[in-house]
Amino acid sequence: MTDQGLLIQTLVELADNLVDDFDVVELLSLLADRCVELLGVSAAGVMLVAPEGEVRVVASSSEAMRVVELFELQADEGPCPDCCRSGEAVINEDLATAGGRWPRFAPMAMQAGFRSVQALPMRLRGSIVGALNLFSAEPGALTVADVAAGGALASVATIAVLQQRVAAESRLLNDQLTHALNNRVVIEQAKGVLAERTGLSMEAAFEALRHYARDHNLRLSDVARSVIDKSLPPGALA
Amino acid sequence: MACHRLLRILARIEDGGPGPARLCEVSADLMAMTGAGIMLMSGEVPRGSVCSSNEVSALIEDLQYTLGEGPCVDAYRQDRPILEADLAARGAARWAAFTPEALAAGARAVFGFPLHVGAVRLGALNLYRDRPGPLDDDQHADALVLAGVAARAVLAMQAGAPPGRLGTELEGGADLRFVVHQASGMVSAQLDVSVGEALIRLRAHAFADHRPLDEVAQDVVGGRLRFA
Numbered sequence: 001m002t003d004q005g006l007l008i009q010t011l012v013e014l015a016d017n018l019v020d021d022f023d024v025v026e027l028l029s030l031l032a033d034r035c036v037e038l039l040g041v042s043a044a045g046v047m048l049v050a051p052e053g054e055v056r057v058v059a060s061s062s063e064a065m066r067v068v069e070l071f072e073l074q075a076d077e078g079p080c081p082d083c084c085r086s087g088e089a090v091i092n093e094d095l096a097t098a099g100g101r102w103p104r105f106a107p108m109a110m111q112a113g114f115r116s117v118q119a120l121p122m123r124l125r126g127s128i129v130g131a132l133n134l135f136s137a138e139p140g141a142l143t144v145a146d147v148a149a150g151g152a153l154a155s156v157a158t159i160a161v162l163q164q165r166v167a168a169e170s171r172l173l174n175d176q177l178t179h180a181l182n183n184r185v186v187i188e189q190a191k192g193v194l195a196e197r198t199g200l201s202m203e204a205a206f207e208a209l210r211h212y213a214r215d216h217n218l219r220l221s222d223v224a225r226s227v228i229d230k231s232l233p234p235g236a237l238a
Numbered sequence: 239m240a241c242h243r244l245l246r247i248l249a250r251i252e253d254g255g256p257g258p259a260r261l262c263e264v265s266a267d268l269m270a271m272t273g274a275g276i277m278l279m280s281g282e283v284p285r286g287s288v289c290s291s292n293e294v295s296a297l298i299e300d301l302q303y304t305l306g307e308g309p310c311v312d313a314y315r316q317d318r319p320i321l322e323a324d325l326a327a328r329g330a331a332r333w334a335a336f337t338p339e340a341l342a343a344g345a346r347a348v349f350g351f352p353l354h355v356g357a358v359r360l361g362a363l364n365l366y367r368d369r370p371g372p373l374d375d376d377q378h379a380d381a382l383v384l385a386g387v388a389a390r391a392v393l394a395m396q397a398g399a400p401p402g403r404l405g406t407e408l409e410g411g412a413d414l415r416f417v418v419h420q421a422s423g424m425v426s427a428q429l430d431v432s433v434g435e436a437l438i439r440l441r442a443h444a445f446a447d448h449r450p451l452d453e454v455a456q457d458v459v460g461g462r463l464r465f466a
Binding site for chain 2: 163166167170171173174176177178179180181183184185188189190191192193194195196197202219221228
């Protein structure tokens with residue numbers, strides 16, 4: 001039976017970690033460790049589905065778990081790939097009788113010491129973000145309450161992953177914006193240098209920079225930099 | 239903040255269609271401010287203005303761009319709201335060069351709110367009023383939401399731009415002070431100094447003459463002002 005106090009404490013702890021610059025792998029590793037304590041399973045792990053569709057193991061509470069999860073991905077067979085594909089939970093599947101469903105995964109996982117497996121989907125509306133995987137050494141390890149608690153933990157993990165993706169996208173866009181702005185500044189500066197040294201108008205200076213870049217198969221911003229650092233004499237352009 | 243107010247903000251911005259100018263108009267209007275502006279910053283310095291709702295807002299942004307100090311600059315650098323309820327009060331001396339010029343332009347209270355999405359910092363939302371007085375709690379809360387909306391709107395303007403290029407709306411709708419950089423290039427050639435140093439000379443000239451940097455730059459580009 002799940003300890004309600006510990007569950008709430010864990011949810012608060014996970015939420016506290018959702019600050020501006022949190023590390024999603026660290027957070028999911030914390031989640032995996034807490035699942036083992038809270039739900040009484042032998043091992044826990046998190047797999048994420050990348051926006052392009054590729055599935056990766058992101059966190060595992062033990063090395064045995066990691067090896068089994070990696071095997072699942074290689075064999076493309078097991079509760080985690082099933083859950084990531086369908087978005088449906090796999091609950092208390094007994095490996096001793098699962099040979100039909102997973103002919104390669106079931107014997108491999110049993111050899112690694114596991115007996116029952118579950119995978120809870122990390123899902124927001126239509127999209128499947130990943131799966132929270134809980135493996136036990138005994139059959140039928142999870143109660144209904146455990147499954148509900150695991151679902152709550154999976155929800156927090158889902159929010160963490162989505163928030164991290166928004167942050168990463170924002171960072172990328174901001175980097176692109178700064179880069180584009182810097183390029184523009186360099187080009188405007190070079191127009192000024194060229195206009196002053198040759199007497200060309202700003203528009204004519206820009207045309208000269210553009211022609212030179214095109215004729216020499218160079219980037220406009222690189223040509224501009226060469227004009228500013230004087231490695232390209234104005235006479236070469238005008 | 240009341241949920242309906244947030245929805246009103248979002249609805250107003252979408253109603254206006256795309257375009258940076260709309261963001262500032264809506265901000266000033268909803269906040270019951272005299273004017274609003276959005277300043278783009280990176281590498282700790284102002285890079286330009288995404289929009290400003292009126293001439294005084296534009297001037298307040300100009301001043302900060304020229305002088306490198308003011309509520310937006312502080313809001314960005316310290317990543318927190320900067321509230322100056324009365325520029326004429328003694329405490330406002332924190333911006334020695336900015337304050338007298340902003341007062342002369344007609345601003346009495348100025349507020350800067352950082353633009354960020356998570357840990358990504360983009361610039362600041364600038365609000366001013368022609369009479370002194372603090373923001374009330376609702377206005378403060380609204381400004382935080384507006385700054386968040388503005389930050390995402392600016393990033394959305396850059397989304398989909400070809401590599402190394404500015405988004406179309408920023409290229410066309412924002413004032414990114416291209417003339418200042420053209421003038422820096424010219425002055426660097428006139429004095430045979432680096433473009434960085436040329437920009438410092440231009441700023442110093444604008445400061446000494448109490449003129450916006452843009453105006454000085456226009457004179458340089460137009461051949462009316464030479465540094466050598």
